[in-house]
Amino acid sequence: MSGERELRAAGPLVVAAGLAAVASVAVTAEQVSAAPVGTVGVLLPISVAFAVFIAVGEILRITLPGGRQSAPLASAGAIAFALVPSFGGEALHYEFPLAVTVVTIGSVVGAFPRALVGRGMHLDELARRVLTTMFAAALLRPRLPDLAPDAGDTAWKLALGMTLAALLAAVADATLAAGVRSSQSRAPFSTALVDEFRALAGIASAIGATGVLIALAAPKMGYWALPVFAIPLLLTQFSFRRYATIDATYLQTIRSLSKVTEVGGYTEIGHSRRVQRLAVTIGREMGVSERDLKDLEYAALMHDIGQLSLTDPIPGGATTMVSPLDQRQIAELGAEVIRQAGVLDKAALIVERQSDPYRPHRGRLDTSLPLESRIIKAVNAYDDLVGASLESDRKLRAIERLQMGIDREYDPAVVDTLARIIERQTEYAY
């Protein structure tokens, strides 16, 4: 299901990039055949060098924190080739078709080995790279003659132009990425856009700066510019990977520790994981930003941790079955444990308010009740009713019961989203 949806979401982007690539290759081929003999000789080895650089970068792609994919080296190489004005003393006169051709060939060649070992082509990201290369090259290359430094002058105008082109390309890239992500995960576009800018700001500025630097240094250094300036970016890339690892470890640890209540017989096996998955899906569709989704995820995993402080387990662990006062106490005890960490205050607050009714006093809304708490409240009740069961009847009955509690206990918007998701899931199950 998800694979199909991913393909559908990235489809238009891939088609556009494919068309651009094919057209560019055709134009380039025609130019090469029409060009006088000596002129191709200069461009060929340089193009090959950049294609190889991009291919290697593609092979060395990483996963960023939050699960995004990135091939910083390949993207930096693409930007550099889109912008580079001359190379080792030779002026380079080409327009965007050659840039798109080289970037496409390099990217596809590099993506191929990964696809062979089953690690995915990341077509949407390749498509974005091709399109942003085209954009940057089309923006800057026609203006290169005007920006070239006069004799003895430094090239600050050129540097500024390149930086601007790279910046605009990065913005375009993030916007395209947000579009794909929003239709993939059903998150609202505005949320996805903010998420994307936040997530890519760091790595994209390193990529852009490296690309511009290679383009600025290549006129003097020639081929040396590529490996030399790749090394710092490689280290940046490494630090991102390390960060992503610890991020994953963090989640893994909380997941493991959330099993404590299950191992001790306080809650049903798999309860916290199911609540986590469903709560995150609902949160995403309701426009919770990625940063807040993290807290929702942690809170969902640990929402029952307060039960550990109970002297004896509740039968079946179903917190919905105990009195509101007890529920509240469990929530508060859990929040206290989580708050002790000192870094999970948001998650603690979510856990603390998880048992609060949506409309406590005669229909008055409590505006301080976080959306995340409302989500966990509904999902927790749902999972207490359904458990690990796959029967769609049972699921629908549970939804009906939650719908009866709308207006007082549960947020109608949350229950609606939950119902929509469950409906979708049962549809696919048939």
Added chain:
Amino acid sequence: MRDLPVMARAYVSAVVIVGTLILAGGVLHLDRSNILTAVTLVGLFAVTHLTRSPLRNNTATVRVINISVVMPISIAAVMLLGPWTAPLVAAAVFVDPGNQWFRRFFNVGMVAIAVCVSSIVYVSLGGEPITSTTDFRDPRAVLIPVLVAALVMEAVNALLLVTVIAITQNVSPLRVWFGKMSESAFPMFIYSIFGLLLAVVWSYVGPISAVLVLAPLMVARWVFAEFSLRQEAYEATMRSLIKSVETKDLYTRGHSERVSRASVLIGRRAGLREDRVVTLRYAGMLHDVGKLGVPTSVLQKAGRLTEDEFEAIQKHPLRGREITKDLEFLGEAIEGILYHHERIDGRGYPDGLTGAEIPEFARIIAVADAFDSMTTTRSYRGARSIEDAIEELIRCKGSQFDPVMVQALTEAIEAEGWDASDTLPTDLPAAVAGLPSFASDDDDPTAAGRLGLPTATPDDASELESDPAAGTVVEERS
């Protein structure tokens, strides 16, 4: 400065004096052609130096690669300014609010010397000062000299720094180097390439290159800072969740934390590699995590436990493994958690392993665990003195404990002392009415007689007379 040893004072003064002379030489060589470059570099250096991420050393496990901007900008200075004026960038190190004066002076001197030596190496290897006409395509003209110069700069810098730390803190220079510095040596060298980058682009586009060069540098630093924050957050979370097990029993408050500390002491003494010590720390912290799953009514039960209840408690190592088994980074710590109630003579649980069959981590934790439960107040008795506890450990070595680890703990505590803080106030009576009593305390070797053991399992912890034959098992191991 005044409280430093004479040697240290002499050394610091020497470095400061030499550094000052080098800087004075630099100032005399400033002229129209290089003053703009020099001033921009110093400013750049000062700004990046001010915004550097502080090296956190409050948590032992946090490994931070502190990306230093000292290297890249110094290298750029070497290439752009030459041996006389390049050391001037060192002056920027002085801008360091909050640091002690003598340290600031020392740092300036140190960087000045390192940059000066490195510049001389660069020039003598045929490296040319970078101008807009330099031909970068020949690696012998620039690339090779600059890489060697970077290595030399790092070496001189490290030498001066290690020496001052070794003298002032009276530790072996090797220890200083392998403590934290060796880790950052390679990244520092790699980042000196930023210096090359800066110099090359500078010669082409002028000072605007600084912005471009700084971007990736800042990003990398920001990621590393985020990384260390995350790691701290991570530790804090783990610690607080562990503490939640201890809220179940007033008398075991802080137990996991102290066992973790004692385990690290033992591990270091026993010569474990530093990365294993880190894992051991986690193992100590998590050794009782399985108790989180034991119903509080059982943990707090006063008086005898039924067979079922006793079994529930005995399962805590198994449950601990169950909880932690997916945590890849824990590695051998998981075995340590599973087997920390095994005994050398094979009468422990859950598997009755003997001697060297018991994983090293488990043998360490067993000793730390027993030591801490003896030296803290329990519901049925007051805290024992450290001497008494060690005596007891020695009495039980070979039967219950690995003699090597007991020895290691004894030595470590003699050398470094032991702070049993986070315990209850000493005036707390041994058995307060109304307080839950930890009837199931199976960590404390002397508590065995108090365990409400059902007769069906007399072997588990009932008697602790040392078995003279059992001692040989462990001794052969080493």
